[in-house]
Amino acid sequence: MSTSVEGGTGNGANPGPNGHRTEVTKLDRVVIRFAGDSGDGMQLTGDRFTSEAAAFGNDLATLPNFPAEIRAPQGTLPGVSSFQLHFADYDILTPGDRPDVLVAMNPAALKANVKDLPRGGTLIVNTDEFTKRNLTKVGYESNPLESHELEDYLVHEVAMATLTQGALADTGLGKKDAERCKNMFALGLLSWMYHRPTEGTERFLREKFAKKPDLAEANILAFRAGWNYGETTEAFASTFQVAPAKLPRGTYRQITGNTALAYGLIAASQQAKLPMLLGTYPITPASDILHELSKHKNFGITTFQAEDEIAGIAAALGASYGGRLGVTSTSGPGVALKSETIGLAVMTELPLVIIDVQRGGPSTGLPTKTEQADLLQAMYGRNGESPVPIVAPRSPADCFDAAVEAVRIALKYRTPVMLLSDGAIANGSEPWLIPDVEELPDLTVKFASAPNAMDGSDEFWPYVRDTETLAREWAIPGTPGLQHRIGGLEKADGAGNISYDPDNHDRMVRLRQSKVDGVDVARLAVDDPSGEARVLALGWGSSYGPIGAACRRVRKSGMKIAQAHLRHLNPFPANLGDVLRAYDTVVVPEMNLGQLSLLLRGRYLVDVRSYTKVAGLPFKAEELADVFTNVINDSEGTDSANEHQLAATEAHE
Amino acid sequence: MTAIDLGLPQLGGLDGVPTTDEPQKAKEYKSDQEVRWCPGCGDYVVLNAVQSFLPSLGLKRENIVFVSGIGCSSRFPYYMNTYGVHSIHGRAPAIATGLAVTRPDLSVWVVTGDGDALSIGGNHLIHTLRRNVNLKILLFNNRIYGLTKGQYSPTSEEGKVTKSTPMGSLDHPFNPVSLALGAEGTFVARALDSDRKGLTEVLRQAAEHRGSALVEIYQNCPIFNDGAFDVLKEQGEAERRLIPLEHGKPIRFGAEGEFGVVRSGFGSLEVAKVADVGEDALVTHDAHTDDPSYAFALSRLSTQDLSHTVTGVFRSVRRATYDDTARAQVQQAQDAKPADLGKLLHGRETWTVA
Numbered sequence A: 001m002s003t004s005v006e007g008g009t010g011n012g013a014n015p016g017p018n019g020h021r022t023e024v025t026k027l028d029r030v031v032i033r034f035a036g037d038s039g040d041g042m043q044l045t046g047d048r049f050t051s052e053a054a055a056f057g058n059d060l061a062t063l064p065n066f067p068a069e070i071r072a073p074q075g076t077l078p079g080v081s082s083f084q085l086h087f088a089d090y091d092i093l094t095p096g097d098r099p100d101v102l103v104a105m106n107p108a109a110l111k112a113n114v115k116d117l118p119r120g121g122t123l124i125v126n127t128d129e130f131t132k133r134n135l136t137k138v139g140y141e142s143n144p145l146e147s148h149e150l151e152d153y154l155v156h157e158v159a160m161a162t163l164t165q166g167a168l169a170d171t172g173l174g175k176k177d178a179e180r181c182k183n184m185f186a187l188g189l190l191s192w193m194y195h196r197p198t199e200g201t202e203r204f205l206r207e208k209f210a211k212k213p214d215l216a217e218a219n220i221l222a223f224r225a226g227w228n229y230g231e232t233t234e235a236f237a238s239t240f241q242v243a244p245a246k247l248p249r250g251t252y253r254q255i256t257g258n259t260a261l262a263y264g265l266i267a268a269s270q271q272a273k274l275p276m277l278l279g280t281y282p283i284t285p286a287s288d289i290l291h292e293l294s295k296h297k298n299f300g301i302t303t304f305q306a307e308d309e310i311a312g313i314a315a316a317l318g319a320s321y322g323g324r325l326g327v328t329s330t331s332g333p334g335v336a337l338k339s340e341t342i343g344l345a346v347m348t349e350l351p352l353v354i355i356d357v358q359r360g361g362p363s364t365g366l367p368t369k370t371e372q373a374d375l376l377q378a379m380y381g382r383n384g385e386s387p388v389p390i391v392a393p394r395s396p397a398d399c400f401d402a403a404v405e406a407v408r409i410a411l412k413y414r415t416p417v418m419l420l421s422d423g424a425i426a427n428g429s430e431p432w433l434i435p436d437v438e439e440l441p442d443l444t445v446k447f448a449s450a451p452n453a454m455d456g457s458d459e460f461w462p463y464v465r466d467t468e469t470l471a472r473e474w475a476i477p478g479t480p481g482l483q484h485r486i487g488g489l490e491k492a493d494g495a496g497n498i499s500y501d502p503d504n505h506d507r508m509v510r511l512r513q514s515k516v517d518g519v520d521v522a523r524l525a526v527d528d529p530s531g532e533a534r535v536l537a538l539g540w541g542s543s544y545g546p547i548g549a550a551c552r553r554v555r556k557s558g559m560k561i562a563q564a565h566l567r568h569l570n571p572f573p574a575n576l577g578d579v580l581r582a583y584d585t586v587v588v589p590e591m592n593l594g595q596l597s598l599l600l601r602g603r604y605l606v607d608v609r610s611y612t613k614v615a616g617l618p619f620k621a622e623e624l625a626d627v628f629t630n631v632i633n634d635s636e637g638t639d640s641a642n643e644h645q646l647a648a649t650e651a652h653e
Numbered sequence B: 001m002t003a004i005d006l007g008l009p010q011l012g013g014l015d016g017v018p019t020t021d022e023p024q025k026a027k028e029y030k031s032d033q034e035v036r037w038c039p040g041c042g043d044y045v046v047l048n049a050v051q052s053f054l055p056s057l058g059l060k061r062e063n064i065v066f067v068s069g070i071g072c073s074s075r076f077p078y079y080m081n082t083y084g085v086h087s088i089h090g091r092a093p094a095i096a097t098g099l100a101v102t103r104p105d106l107s108v109w110v111v112t113g114d115g116d117a118l119s120i121g122g123n124h125l126i127h128t129l130r131r132n133v134n135l136k137i138l139l140f141n142n143r144i145y146g147l148t149k150g151q152y153s154p155t156s157e158e159g160k161v162t163k164s165t166p167m168g169s170l171d172h173p174f175n176p177v178s179l180a181l182g183a184e185g186t187f188v189a190r191a192l193d194s195d196r197k198g199l200t201e202v203l204r205q206a207a208e209h210r211g212s213a214l215v216e217i218y219q220n221c222p223i224f225n226d227g228a229f230d231v232l233k234e235q236g237e238a239e240r241r242l243i244p245l246e247h248g249k250p251i252r253f254g255a256e257g258e259f260g261v262v263r264s265g266f267g268s269l270e271v272a273k274v275a276d277v278g279e280d281a282l283v284t285h286d287a288h289t290d291d292p293s294y295a296f297a298l299s300r301l302s303t304q305d306l307s308h309t310v311t312g313v314f315r316s317v318r319r320a321t322y323d324d325t326a327r328a329q330v331q332q333a334q335d336a337k338p339a340d341l342g343k344l345l346h347g348r349e350t351w352t353v354a
């Protein structure tokens, strides 16, 4: 935790209501991790704290981390669920490498998370769960609270369950139900520690339990009890303030990647004036897109929960054929099932958006963890030459713009488009500068309305192309005189009848490829404040945050590094080759075994330094800063920069 | 979870599809593409029957769409001068679902075969039927894989010797009508490719049905399974094997009407000699029976060896369709709340940086 004042002496003091004075320490950023059992409501607690931070005006980034099992055995290591939140008074890029404060609701949560807490970190423990039985369950031979094990940390032992039950004694709620509110106690305590506004949480609880007012009141009581506990006991020497962030002007809200993605689709559908059909099958971590869109049928959205992944995309393609906006959402295993239909969309040249919220693979893999290992599947995972444009968002809020961009390409070029999100940004959240609806791009399309046969007949030829975009005309059923047949068999260029002609096939394969190669993609921008960097860090997708934070650290330590991030993976920006060649070394961090690196080497014959990791979790800024520092040192061919390496890890992220 | 009764009005199968007063001819439904089925293929007969029948519906031709999967019969859309999609193996019902849900102004037809619909696409077929999407599904059953040159299909008889089963097929076959009824299809019928009149009548009723209509058509493949249904076409044999259904009439067949269908055992049906049981014992066919068990019992009278084959409309009942109800929900949401994008994007909790 970097403080703006030294040590524990704050620059302000606050007399509590009972007279004791608590120091107030100003901080520029804090990382808090709530950890507990899957049943302890840690995701909700984290979510609420996030909303409080957002309402206060901090910049923030979150990282939920939970097991795939709905209720893994209670009190065990596999059952631990956590939520990490990074909030700051400046623009931050990641959910934070390591927590400054760890809230552990039981021994399992402590055991699974304490290794991430740096020395001197604050540890708040719910002592009620530290029973012999619970300790044994996770392999603690003795109670770590009673040994020297935790002496490197600032430990606060709080009997949260007991205190919560005490606070709720008069509510008539059963002991078990009362104990359940302990997560709100924890939230209340942390809210006090960090001077968070509380109205939002109380309003939220009233709405959440609107049908059970006694539960709403109980949760609010627990929340206040946690707050009061901080204020009245003298256990906490200091509270902390993190001022609102100085972000660009505008109106903000907090948003998760999946919600932003759903909103992007809705906005694009409105801007295109095309009703949307989402054909999909539930799959982690993409299901929230279905849930979100299902709530907004008033925007003319149809959500079709199909019998399987294939039917989901097939229905979406059917809707596209009918002149609607067809969208399907899934994760990696679902893309595998949808491949053949994506090929049909390539062949029939119909607009379609395929959302892949990537997770750990192969096979079922790690459903709730993140990975970027579907890039090559998106690029090549179909039979035949089957090119598909690929767009990847770089952060939760960016999912909105990426979705609009995917729809734009699909409609303009009449092609399926892959949108590669991932588990980290899907569930993570951050502030979003809400766009002005008036400034969203116009995505309206023109359907074919007249015969276009090149032989002068009054027929409609489905494969006559726009000379600039190479998109074919979109003639939808119901248009008189334009009856035509399309399908998966190769068609004659122009007229569109079945054709097995060798030259025609060669031409059509190249035309489909040229169309995708010619998609208008923004030039790649490079961020190099010094203008003298010899090393470029290049990434794609959700690693934007950690790469950016690592670059800040490296620069802070006095070294030079340039950063560029790819939104378009197919086609690549036209200047990418020049950018790659402009640097001595290009380092490419990816959460796979080097898929982008493979594409870059193959395409540009430029070697890149691939740094890879597939641990199911995002990169840490610290880790990447070390990697970049080493690469810079190697590239300079000297040891002179070694001293920078240490400095880098401490720098302002 | 609460169930919401959508209380929809009862529509006809073609309501919402624009019509024309211009008289139409079968010729107008023929595309300029050369038909490339093998000579003598049963598909020709069905194609002709469909092209002759469609003009009688008086629909605008541009509002008719044929969607097919893969297989010999799935070439069908290329030969129709309507809109058409020749899609991928087994997926036609799913593609057609997306189209039907979003475009109530279209009459959507699915053309499929026994392999396409019952093997690779079995899942889509049963789910389409249970949802009752307003689609007309023509299932060409030739009991063989034609396009891949002669392997057994999910409707081939046990023990069938084919290229892939030199020692005889081990699979127990599907009875497609039973399968469709098991999925609670609201309209299920069967016809023979050779019976132009019966086929046309079934197609007419299917078109008028609001919801999924499955029509199984026995179709001869002269190349890989020639004569599979010959016994149903031979004079002298056909009469005592075919059990034609007519709504509201006692189920009776045979050259002299000497056979009939009577109730037996636990809700099942059996064939009997009218002379033995008396006319009053004959079951009067009621296609509108809500409980699918009756139609299912009828379907079980058809045996794989064709000693009996029931034809006509087994079941035709009204049930809300998926597409109508899906559109109604969208409409309901639109009536309740205007689509205000700015408001949606802002949500409930915002803050402003000045």
Ligand code: SF4
Pocket: B036, B037, B038, B040, B041, B042, B043, B072, B073, B142, B146, B147, B220, B221, B222, B223, B224
């Ligand atoms: S193989 Fe059989 S089903 Fe296919 S076209 Fe030839 S005759 Fe018809």
